[in-house]
Amino acid sequence: MRVLLIGGGGREHALALGLAADPAVDHLVAAPGNPGIAAVAELRPVEITDSAAVAALAVETAADLVVIGPEAPLVAGVADAVRAKGIPCFGPSAAAARIEGSKAFAKDVMSAAGVPTARSRVVDGTGTPIGTALVAQALDEFGAPYVVKNDGLAAGKGVVVTDDRDAALAHAAACGRVVVEEYLDGPEVSLFVVTDGETAVPLLPAQDFKRVGDGDTGPNTGGMGAYAPLPWLPDGTVDEVMARVVEPTLAELRRRGTPFSGLLYVGLAITRHGPRVIEFNARFGDPETQVVLALLETPLGGLLHAAATGTLAAHPPLRWRPGAAVTVVVAAAGYPGTARTGDVITGADRPGIIHAGTTRRADGALLSAGGRVLSGTGLGVDLAAARDAAYALVSGVGLAGSHHRRDIAEAAAAGRIALPR
Numbered sequence: 001m002r003v004l005l006i007g008g009g010g011r012e013h014a015l016a017l018g019l020a021a022d023p024a025v026d027h028l029v030a031a032p033g034n035p036g037i038a039a040v041a042e043l044r045p046v047e048i049t050d051s052a053a054v055a056a057l058a059v060e061t062a063a064d065l066v067v068i069g070p071e072a073p074l075v076a077g078v079a080d081a082v083r084a085k086g087i088p089c090f091g092p093s094a095a096a097a098r099i100e101g102s103k104a105f106a107k108d109v110m111s112a113a114g115v116p117t118a119r120s121r122v123v124d125g126t127g128t129p130i131g132t133a134l135v136a137q138a139l140d141e142f143g144a145p146y147v148v149k150n151d152g153l154a155a156g157k158g159v160v161v162t163d164d165r166d167a168a169l170a171h172a173a174a175c176g177r178v179v180v181e182e183y184l185d186g187p188e189v190s191l192f193v194v195t196d197g198e199t200a201v202p203l204l205p206a207q208d209f210k211r212v213g214d215g216d217t218g219p220n221t222g223g224m225g226a227y228a229p230l231p232w233l234p235d236g237t238v239d240e241v242m243a244r245v246v247e248p249t250l251a252e253l254r255r256r257g258t259p260f261s262g263l264l265y266v267g268l269a270i271t272r273h274g275p276r277v278i279e280f281n282a283r284f285g286d287p288e289t290q291v292v293l294a295l296l297e298t299p300l301g302g303l304l305h306a307a308a309t310g311t312l313a314a315h316p317p318l319r320w321r322p323g324a325a326v327t328v329v330v331a332a333a334g335y336p337g338t339a340r341t342g343d344v345i346t347g348a349d350r351p352g353i354i355h356a357g358t359t360r361r362a363d364g365a366l367l368s369a370g371g372r373v374l375s376g377t378g379l380g381v382d383l384a385a386a387r388d389a390a391y392a393l394v395s396g397v398g399l400a401g402s403h404h405r406r407d408i409a410e411a412a413a414a415g416r417i418a419l420p421r
């Protein structure tokens with residue numbers, strides 16, 4: 001099988017490692033890829049949101065399967081353009097990817113499907129006197145902590161959760177259209193579901209660390225680290241989420257004539273009333289993919305091909321490695337604000353280092369080229385051992401001004417995560 005992988009971040013590096021390890025995958029092309037992916041794939045330049053260019057590259061490289069990593073091309077309809085060439089594609093149509101592209105659309109689908117989620121209000125025209133009044137009314141209806149979400153794609157940074165009412169109002173004023181919602185109290189879970197639109201197969205649940213600082217302080221980021229599995233998650237939670245969230249959501253999207261095939265990412269809070277949806281994404285999460293795929297024993301190419309060709313019902317059950325995985329993100333100075341780029345990175349060409357925002361200079365030196373630069377992914381018999389392995393990798397990386405969290409998976413490894421009661 002010849003596979004074309006679209007994207008070039010940490011998630012795509014993890015996907016590339018999984019695809020390259022599948023004996024059924026005999027050729028892997030990544031576009032544009034990154035210096036880490038270059039070790040396992042042929043790299044080709046492409047504008048990833050240019051549907052015609054990606055579809056042409058799929059034809060040119062004689063791909064049997066195209067895997068689209070990031071959300072922007074999905075929302076732009078790149079999967080539709082690939083499928084129009086008769087090539088199987090892992091990733092939803094533009095119509096189905098709206099579940100990530102618009103938070104208001106996602107709320108509408110959840111309400112129609114009876115999916116448990118935070119109560120919310122959509123407000124248009126924020127920044128105008130009427131919009132501001134409506135935002136204020138919604139903030140007061142739900143009370144603090146206040147949750148205000150930009151309606152559109154914002155790379156994980158469009159959400160403000162704060163006790164400061166003025167800060168909530170200020171964020172809304174800058175957005176245009178927002179979703180204001182009730183605060184969900186409880187530990188977060190990222191559940192990835194592989195689906196062909198009918199059959200849905202959950203992967204191992206993982207936990208992401210969204211805030212930039214230790215102890216969940218500071219602004220939201222795209223994700224500073226992750227671990228799997230989740231020893232504190234009550235038995236039966238995944239089954240419950242499949243039955244109450246995933247199946248009804250997929251059924252509602254089929255009913256609307258826009259079935260979702262690809263990866264449905266369910267972001268949840270485990271509240272005292274049970275799992276509640278925080279958000280849906282239309283693609284693998286980053287950096288959770290680094291830990292989930294590190295534990296997946298089932299060949300990845302075959303699984304994604306089955307989803308892309310509507311044959312998931314005939315796919316064998318997934319097999320997982322025993323033990324745990326932890327990934328720790330190394331971010332550039334300034335991230336999640338404007339990140340400094342162009343610094344030399346050392347110690348990054350090692351197994352377990354997943355490249356995200358890196359680039360190779362003509363002389364071969366590796367340079368930082370984005371906010372989240374790389375991550376160190378460690379495996380171990382348990383979370384404590386996997387943490388040690390991940391932090392050993394990160395401590396071997398040199399990058400001036402970089403920062404990373406010291407507490408990824410710490411509470412879980414110590415058995416200190418409590419569910420609200």
Ligand code: AMP
Pocket residue numbers: 118147149156158159161181182183184185188210220267278279
């Ligand atoms: P989102 O982009 O919707 O995933 O939001 C980013 C992050 O903001 C989430 O991972 C949560 O940490 C936080 N968040 C979003 N919505 C809520 C909510 N209703 N209650 C509590 N935290 C939230």
Ligand code: GLY
Pocket residue numbers: 156208222223281284285286287288
């Ligand atoms: N790690 C969060 C995300 O991928 O959206």
